[in-house]
Amino acid sequence: MTEAEPGKSPDNPWPVRAVATRVAKYIDRLGTVWIEGQLTELKLRQNTAWMVLRDPAADMSLSVSCPRDLVANAPVPLTEGTQVLMHGKPQFYTRNGSFSLRIYEIRAVGLGELLARIERLRRLLDAEGLFDPRLKRPLPFLPRTIGLITGRASAAEHDVVSVAGDRWPAVHFAIRNTAVQGPNTVPQVVEALRSLDADPEVDVIVIARGGGSVEDLLPFSDETLCREIAKCTTPVISAIGHEPDNPLCDLVADLRAATPTDAAKRVVPDAAAEQALITDLCRRGGRALRNWVHREERLIDQLRSRPVLAQPLAALTARSEEIERARSAARRDITRLLAVEGERVGHLAARLSTLGPAATLARGYAVVQTVADGEVLRTTADAPAGTQLRVRVSDGAVTAVSHGSEEDTK
Missing domain, CATH: 2.40.50.140 (Nucleic acid-binding proteins)
Known part of the structure; x- marks a missing residue:
């Protein structure tokens, strides 16, 4: 082996x-x-x-x-x-x-080399879409808790807290004090960002630092910090430096504030201004409501002044007179028709009386019937001798007995 x-x-x-x-x-x-x-x-x-x-x-x-x-x-x-x-x-x-x-x-x-590297990083992040305005998250109107990342006992912390407190006294902060320049800035700010972003009570995060030289603000153009801001689900406000300063985190954040004071003004509303706005809206709403009521009252008055509503029975009265005239005409026509028909019935009755058997009997005629079956005699053969007869005249009837025809009796 x-x-x-x-x-x-x-x-x-x-x-x-x-x-x-x-x-x-x-x-x-x-x-x-x-x-x-x-x-x-x-x-x-x-x-x-x-x-x-x-x-x-x-x-x-x-x-x-x-x-x-x-x-x-x-x-x-x-x-x-x-x-x-x-x-x-x-x-x-x-x-x-x-x-x-x-x-x-x-x-x-050199400063020129640093700025050139920042510019290259800016172009890279821009190409990846981290500066796209469509990705910017809207800020809440009134956040429950404001996350503030800033230096300990710094002027930026004082400005943000005092200005926000003056504008909205009930404002609540969750403050994370970190280094704001030097080698520890990026890891501490990233850790604070992750902590505040994971807090469900924090509705917006402010990263604030006062002005400084380009070298002092270099950590806020760090690629790691920029990408961490882009990953946050909570809206982030960048308030780094003053108006001329423009680190890369300003472009990645959802809102860039010119100064920490400007960030405080952006993150909470002004209570006095909001109260004045509410008062003005109430006044305008009341005026609009009163104008609407007056307009509706005028409309109702116009409707009530119209003849159909001013004298609602006038149309009925006019129709009642017309109905009365129609009723009179109908009554008159019916009376005339009844008179004509009554006269015609009288004529018919007279003719019927003239043509009826009673009138004939009154002129001396008689109706002869057999007593046995009540048949009217029409021929002499219907009453042979011995036939009981009933003779009806105009005022009554008599009975008789047939002795046969005259030819039979001869």
Whole structure:
């Protein structure tokens, strides 16, 4: 059985010194590099300066070291938050297994270069749609709680709180004090943003800072902060600097305020102005209602003055007279018709009386009937001798007995 290659099996491990030496040799082959970042820590020793260089766009940092004189002779004073370019060589210290960057040259990042980088970032965020006005969220008319991110005991905090309190005394704030310049600004502001955005009682968030130099306002043009503002579901107001200042977070926020005082005026209404508006609306509403009532009264008066409503029985009276005339005419026509028909009935009755059997009997005629069956005699053959007869005359009837026809009696 062949022996395993060193470091490839638990039976033949490498000692710590072998691993540390190989790592040191590998890192040593990287050569020198130029690196850019932001100083977050600076410690000066007797002959050496130790620093921490942070990436402003990510939560990453490196330890760097250099001769003390290099810091003292730097082109700009090196303090926490300074943006610098460094030229150095990566080193791995085998004694304690630490990594560091040994610096040989330090340059300050010029303002022009910073502004150019901000402009490139602005174009990138604009291309991604983070500045699109259609994505801007509307501010609530009267927020329950206002989230305020600002420096501790700063003039910006005083301006926002005092002006908002004067405009709406019942205003309520949830204040998060953070660094507003230097290397800790971005992580602290991002953490405060996330905390306030997750609070259901917070209806709007204000990021406020007073004026300052371009370098002081650089954290508010940081890509991480801009993207965090864009991700917020709560409306965000950016009140960074004064009117001429325009960091990138102003473009990403839902509303840009020229100053912290302007932000306070935008975030809550003016109670006095709203009360005056309500009073004016009540007055205008009352006047409009009174005008409507007067207009309706005039309309009712016009309707009541019309003849049909002024004398509602006039039409009925006119119709009643017409009906009375029609009734009189109908009565007259009926009377005349009854008279004509009565006269005609009289004539018919007279004719009937003339033609009837009673009138004939009155002229001397008689009606002869057999007593047995009441048949009227029409021929002599109907009354043979011995037939009982009933003779009806005009004033009554008599009975008789037939002796037969005259021819039979001869």
